[in-house]
Amino acid sequence: MSAIRFLPNRGLTRTVLKPLTHTRSSLRTVVTKPAYEGHIPLNWAENAFLAAGSAIMSIADPRRGDMVAALAETTAGPSLPRLRDIMLESAEGRQILKDRPRVNSATVDMDQLAKYPQGSFGLAYVTWLERCGVTPDTREPVHYIDDPELAFVMQRYRECHDFYHCICNLPVNVESELALKFFEFANLGLPMTAFAAAFGHLRLSSQKRHRLFAEFVPWALKCGGSARSLITVYWERRWEQNVDEMKKELGIWDPPEARWSKPLTEAKAAAARRQSEVDRSQ
């Protein structure tokens, strides 16, 4: 009986003590502060809205890189933690997570790469950039992934996309891009790659679509599914490695011959030109 009499008293002490625990739990559930530079925290409704909106915009205009990037980030779901775990399992992937390297023309010295010997990955990469007329500086930064490490994994996937082109010997036209998306889906499992693969071919002519599904997709799924997870490859540490050796190590074989806008000889000449320019300036 006496116990019940004390109850109001107990209630009083509790109301004094309670607020402490409340502020703490609210720290955990509501994310409002950016976790890294460029981070835009979203709640689930905002995330869903952005996912739907960016999906529509990406279909309407696949050249909207920002929309494709937003789609990739808002739909990533459990695929990024999976990729991170795969990276943690291998020593090379772990080193990438520790260093968090970035790939752009400021971190990769293209002139230096052009000096690598014939057959090396470094030279192959520069030649591929020349032949396709692209630079590694057009990558959208990550905004909508909350965990800084997972944001890096997303960034890494995006920045390494050109390396996948190079190692698979594929140019940047629409059907090759789609073939590579199929390859990436089989290899990395990001939902956006599946989305792109599923809808992208609608813009192709029937002849090209037939060639895509008859020749490239079987290669992409087979090769992507059996190759080592390419997210764990520290490309920047492998410039000297022979491309053929590297393909063998990673379990990649060449797709059917793709349609290049510029012949290889021209690209090689451009690379040689660059090389001689560098030599002359020194």
Place this chain on the structure above:
Amino acid sequence: MTFTTATRSLRSSAQRLRKCSVNRHMRRGYAEAVASAQNHEECDIVIVGGGPVGLGFASALASNAAVRDTLRVVLVEAGDLSKVHDWQIAPEHYSNRVSSLTNASQSFLQGTGAWEYVEQGRTNPVEDMQVWDGVSDARIAFHASDMFPGSSSELPQMARLTENLNLQRGLLRHLRTTPQIQLMDKTKVKNIIRDESSGNWPIVQLNNNRSLRARLLVGADGFNSPVRSYAKIPAFGWSYNTQAIVATMNHPPPSPYLRPDGFNTTAYQRFLPTGPIAFLPLSPTVSSLVWSINPPELSKVLSANPAILKIMINAAFRLPEQSMRYLYDFVSGSVDRAESLSEELVRKEVQWREQAHGIAATSAYASSLVGANEVGIPPADADMVPPLVTSIQPGTVASFPLKFNHAEGYIGEGHAARTVLVGDAAHSVHPLAGQGLNLGLADVECLSRCVANAVNQGGDVGSYTALLPYTQERYPANHTLMSAVDKLHKLYSTTAAPVVWARGVGLEVLNELDSIKAAFMMAAGAQVRNPPSEPGSAQTREHANAWATAAASVEGAMNGIGIAKAVGGGLAGVLGDRLQDLGRSLGRGGTRPKN
């Protein structure tokens, strides 16, 4: 005095029976049976096993004058009990086997008089508990002061952490005061046979060539119980495929900003998918670890390297689950690593994982730079995690496999009559709720009550009817608690997102419902249970307590309504008037006049 004569007459009839059996055996020519039958000594109760539960039972029997003076009780133990009796250890050192004695267990020990022989200075109360989900970080906090204050005069504690050796020594010292109870240590049970000629009484053959014929054989002999295999009581269960690591940890005292009195009374437990890790306070600067982990290779590595274990403990209370999973793999060697394992290497990995998750070096969740948090004002969330472990006491790291095991019954029947199982011989449970020893002590509390009843009524202590209330009371109680603990373990070993979400929300909601939390604490034995004179009435009392809690929560709700009323002001007043009118009209209609 009638019960004494009754027992005596029973005993003499038993002796007569024994004589017959000797003759029959001689005729049949069973040499061994003859030898044993000829030499055996008559005992009323033989307890096999001198662990805390076996000694607890002996001590409970010793505390009852009627039992002590009429029955011949013998306890058989293979180990050397004098070692336990003379156990001494430096005050700052603690044994690694520690149990949290619930208030119920403690009041049983106080009732038998054994508690005063337990060194109080080496025990530590648990007043607060922080339990959280390793995946979602959902958290529940238990405070002893929230519990229904049925025992307001006593310290508000949920449990008291006691070294098993301290308890065993206390029980032995208590038994020393009652020479009627015979302790036979350094004696192994060679075999248990059945005295076929005289009602299948068990005969315990010892390695010192003595054999004891028991009116009641009590198996307090642990998981691989010889008594259970003699009684042919099947047991069911499974292995958890996890190892528990125990160790004694040194750490700085709680910050004076958090605990001005300097006491260390908060227990911490984090549920990682591999199993829970628990931090149990023993003194201001010493705590005990119970950590269940898999794979077994990991426990091997950690047991062999206390320096790495220290880093891993600190990390396991702080780092997100996926990083812990990586560190498990890293330490156990299932991921390739170029360098050989060293303290510095593991520390660097932990530091990297902290950076990867954006944990600031000054946060309470940072552990790789030990020392950073030791001085000055602690971080705001310092009491969310246990203090940082600075070292492991040498020689205290041990590991053992975890399993669930429950005998299908506690009393031997038919040919194996007059046997009964208590403690680990009857059940093993996952240590996550710290209930193993408490269940064992509750068993012996009940069994000693049954024995006392049989003696008081002049009954046979080994008879099925005398033992039946023990099974009836303990089996459902044990099974309920054991399966709850087992389900809890299973619930928290998954990382499936919907399950994690549901259990996280459940825990957060539960955290706000104080009366349900109090009920949980009571069910876990935090409520003192006065040993009643009759078996069965313990339940009545628990029942009453539950209702008292319900009453308290209703009163709490009414208080809340009262506050809402005050806040609601006018509207509430109008509603109240309407209700009063309604009440008056009802009152007029009924027999009871309303003022």
